[in-house]
Amino acid sequence: MTFHRTFTRRVLASLALSTAGAALLPLAAAAEQWPAKPIRLIVPYSAGGGADNAARILAQRLGAALRTQVVVDNRPGASGIIGAQAVAKADPDGYTVLYDASTFALNPLLRKMPFDAATDLVPVSLALTVPNVLVVPPNSPDADFKAFVARARAQPGKVSFASYGAGSPAHLASELLNREARTGGLHVPYKGGAPAIADVMGGHVDAYFANAGSALGYLQSGQLRALAVTSTRRMAALPQVPTIAESGIPNFEVLEWNGFFVPKGTPRPIVERLSAEVQAAVRDPQTRARLVALGADPVGGSPAEFATFIAGESRSWAQLIKANKIVAE
Template sequence: MKKTTRVLKTIAAIAACAPLLGWAAWPDKPIRMVVPYAAGGGADNTARIVAQQMSAALGRQIVIDNRPGAGGVIGEDNVAKAAGDGYTVLYDASAFSVNPALRKLPFDATKDFIPVSLVATAPQILVVPENAPYRTVAEFLDFARKNPGKLSFASAGGGTGSHLAGEALNEQAKVNLMHVPYKGGAPALTDLMGGQVSAYFGNVASTLGYVKSGKLRALAVSSTRRVPALPDTPTLGESGLPGYNVVEWNGVFLPKGTPPDIVQKLGKAVQAAVNDPTVRQKLLQLGLEPAGTTPAAFARFVQDETSRVSALVRARNIRVD
């Protein structure tokens, strides 16, 4: 009887340790990285750069799985419902913090995901037509106040980073630039250069070339630090709007229930990838500022971003179709 009891206790102990043994061996097969946006886009390109280096660090292949639709919600939901075993990863962007404020979601963004690491941030450039009568933010805002209803700002679509940046400018500067949404940044830039709209917040990758060629004028950047490629262009904070800071970002998440050891190991792989000199150079060439943070730091970042966006959406009564 005593022998049977000992055997049962041993079996129970082994069963209890089995998950731990499995976690310690992670990863022992390929990892699926869900990108909730179309292939070839900004988030997808960045994910592939980082995932390749992460694969080398982890010793296992990371396979990109594009699941676009509903502003990122389709891919996010796929990961939210995945097993927390470390083999399904979400590579998301700023929409992760925007969607809860604008859409009814089939998941809880706060409870169903574990933030792993911030990969990079992307400052935006406030640009106007080259022949615009204002050369500084102060002149631009003065013109807007003296000519109510005459100025507009384009965006790449409702709820996008360019839309939120423009609404944040409206809110903080107490002006009322009319929002003109487009289906993407390219047509917005085309109409801006043609004078159909007054201003646009564009990311560095899509906008810098037009500034350098003289087709657009850069008034300011949306981050708290100047952009190295435009050292003479001030931040909006330096231009009379203290604290203004609206950037797009990319980051990595895991489904809830993923063991802490896996979260930490994956986080270190992200940090190692982002800190690789070749990867950093590629991100910088895309107009991104490499980050690479701990899970705790990224969790705070996401919480702050979500709170900021929610407050802006309420203040400006922002809606998406």
């Protein structure tokens, strides 16, 4: 009786292992053949924006390297959640990829999420970072960053900061400056970056932490004036503009970022291959030059490095969001 029970258990265990191995075979084969068809790169923001422009540059380079089409699919809405959810629920076969931005780390801190960003999506590679630029109207009374801070300190609640929504990187940058410089600026949220910039240019709002890529054209045309950048080193595209850190607020740094993700369960060889190709893309001189022209700093990096970066972003902003009782609109 004991012999039969033992024999039966061994047979069942062997069958279970065989079944599990058989189930893994199609995934392994698919990973070896990847990519065998076009890849859909979902950008959860509108066409023509900073993330979309960078995604299209990288999609072109990745398509050439992978010898397939990488098709950008814009899915804007709900601060990037709609597009990210579409990827989280997609088949984990390497043919649906997410190109997301800083709001990926911020959304779980501000909103109830329809998926778990920490487990349902796998970080592939950090593509680039983009500093913010503190911009003011051309006729602003503040000659430089120090004058702006002095005025904001002298008139608490009177100097206004535009943003493209509560909890947005532009909003958080202004709250961080309020904390570090004791400025007491007033937050004025808008429904998008375009109306925010328009009101700053018109002198209706005092300042705005603009994404560098979206601000460059207005700065070059003289419609806006830059006081400082939020990176720890000066931007190549704006070498004459000082950093906030060198202007009297040590260690001040705010960077928006873009990166690649795939659905949970995507075979590891595909994740590693895609990560390697992203890293090669941002090292490519032509691709790099096109990204720098957008105000970006190409980065690259492994899946583990990107995961660590996101965790750090979440921890840093969680403290500020909690202290200032910031909630999404």
